[in-house]
Amino acid sequence: MTDDLVLYGNKGWTSPYVFSAFVTLKEKGLPFRMEVLDLQAGQHRRPEYTEPSSTGRVPALRHGDFWVAESSAIDEYLEEVFPPPAHARLYPADPRQRARVRMVQAFVRSDVLEVRMERSTATLFEGAAAKPLTPAGRVAAERLVAVAGRFLAPGAEHVAGEFTIADADLALLLQRLVHNGDPCPERLAVYAQRVFQRPSVREWLKQTAWRDR
Amino acid sequence: MTDDLVLYGNKGWTSPYVFSAFVTLKEKGLPFRMEVLDLQAGQHRRPEYTEPSSTGRVPALRHGDFWVAESSAIDEYLEEVFPPPAHARLYPADPRQRARVRMVQAFVRSDVLEVRMERSTATLFEGAAAKPLTPAGRVAAERLVAVAGRFLAPGAEHVAGEFTIADADLALLLQRLVHNGDPCPERLAVYAQRVFQRPSVREWLKQTAWRDR
Numbered sequence: 146m147t148d149d150l151v152l153y154g155n156k157g158w159t160s161p162y163v164f165s166a167f168v169t170l171k172e173k174g175l176p177f178r179m180e181v182l183d184l185q186a187g188q189h190r191r192p193e194y195t196e197p198s199s200t201g202r203v204p205a206l207r208h209g210d211f212w213v214a215e216s217s218a219i220d221e222y223l224e225e226v227f228p229p230p231a232h233a234r235l236y237p238a239d240p241r242q243r244a245r246v247r248m249v250q251a252f253v254r255s256d257v258l259e260v261r262m263e264r265s266t267a268t269l270f271e272g273a274a275a276k277p278l279t280p281a282g283r284v285a286a287e288r289l290v291a292v293a294g295r296f297l298a299p300g301a302e303h304v305a306g307e308f309t310i311a312d313a314d315l316a317l318l319l320q321r322l323v324h325n326g327d328p329c330p331e332r333l334a335v336y337a338q339r340v341f342q343r344p345s346v347r348e349w350l351k352q353t354a355w356r357d358r
Numbered sequence: 359m360t361d362d363l364v365l366y367g368n369k370g371w372t373s374p375y376v377f378s379a380f381v382t383l384k385e386k387g388l389p390f391r392m393e394v395l396d397l398q399a400g401q402h403r404r405p406e407y408t409e410p411s412s413t414g415r416v417p418a419l420r421h422g423d424f425w426v427a428e429s430s431a432i433d434e435y436l437e438e439v440f441p442p443p444a445h446a447r448l449y450p451a452d453p454r455q456r457a458r459v460r461m462v463q464a465f466v467r468s469d470v471l472e473v474r475m476e477r478s479t480a481t482l483f484e485g486a487a488a489k490p491l492t493p494a495g496r497v498a499a500e501r502l503v504a505v506a507g508r509f510l511a512p513g514a515e516h517v518a519g520e521f522t523i524a525d526a527d528l529a530l531l532l533q534r535l536v537h538n539g540d541p542c543p544e545r546l547a548v549y550a551q552r553v554f555q556r557p558s559v560r561e562w563l564k565q566t567a568w569r570d571r
């Protein structure tokens with residue numbers, strides 16, 4: 146019997162990190178159950194969740210009796226345990242391209258904090274209005290555009306040849322600007338919008354108040 | 359001819375992420391050159407650095423003509439390109455243990471921000487005095503202690519059996535509390551101090567104003 150897969154997310158479907166793990170599972174065609182926790186009610190703070198997840202945050206993945214938190218760790222685990230060719234490849238085979246994908250995933254999770262805060266996923270998934278960027282927010286937005294422009298080579302459709310999970314992560318980060326009408330070069334906007342047409346991403350968006358613009 | 363390895367760090371030797379890549383290179387016994395950039399003078403903002411590194415941050419690794427930034431991406435690249443048994447193993451062979459190591463690395467890089475800010479590496483590596491933690495700092499410190507206590511099973515010497523790069527990262531994060539005399543359970547303090555006895559870590563510490571306490 147195959148061990149069941151359960152992905153723990155939050156009730157509002159607003160976590161970009163749950164998004165990453167969700168897209169990985171969908172791209173790989175893996176059957177899984179979504180368990181949404183009410184963070185406002187503190188469901189993530191109960192020992193039944195903190196003990197196995199260790200971090201007490203979403204996302205966490207349960208695979209049989211094994212638990213792992215942190216979306217990049219979840220994404221990599223799923224790639225290793227459900228590898229190509231039986232399941233879609235989400236990390237490149239070449240170590241250097243794989244390093245680039247990991248670099249993009251790490252950047253998305255640790256950099257341009259002001260963009261992530263001032264252009265929260267509430268503006269994407271909950272219909273919240275975006276206020277004008279602060280000066281610090283504008284600096285971070287400019288940094289995001291500059292760095293993303295180096296991640297995505299001119300003429301390239303993805304950061305590492307074929308679609309990888311880094312494209313889902315980077316597209317969501319860019320949509321914080323694109324979707325809210327902040328300055329963003331056309332080729333990055335086109336990239337983000339094309340990634341957001343993927344069926345895996347559409348399945349996420351269906352759970353939210355996202356409206357194409 | 360073997361491609362040369364160059365690690366880009368900052369002049370003050372204060373980056374916990376350069377530390378991670380440095381320890382990886384040292385643990386694997388890889389010859390490399392350290393290039394320290396003067397961030398205050400903006401050396402990292404010159405196109406000669408931003409273009410190949412993409413992120414314009416330290417650390418970046420140059421391996422021959424290949425560049426990668428983001429320490430977790432660098433660590434994983436080095437593991438893949440200089441694998442065991444010829445070089446020390448820094449990621450577990452088992453996918454589930456490897457997932458735990460990635461979870462710890464991701465947590466260190468994205469969580470407990472207030473600890474990282476109020477107990478900056480200046481207090482470890484530049485002799486700076488630590489001010490009392492703010493209320494938010496105390497909450498983050500308590501979270502760090504709680505989560506680290508789940509990462510490190512009772513009686514375990516490392517988070518995943520043998521030493522991995524996650525132990526170096528987690529030990530440095532814990533030393534922000536331990537070294538500054540903040541509350542920390544004995545077993546986590548012992549763990550952090552034991553990791554800090556490793557020759558790879560000692561080679562880093564020699565470059566700084568660190569003094570054992």
Ligand SMILES: [Ca+2]
Nearest residue numbers: 251252255256
């Ligand atoms: Ca980073």
Ligand SMILES: [Ca+2]
Nearest residue numbers: 324338357358
């Ligand atoms: Ca559109």
Ligand SMILES: [Ca+2]
Nearest residue numbers: 464465468469
């Ligand atoms: Ca995290």
Ligand SMILES: [Ca+2]
Nearest residue numbers: 537551570571
């Ligand atoms: Ca000591």
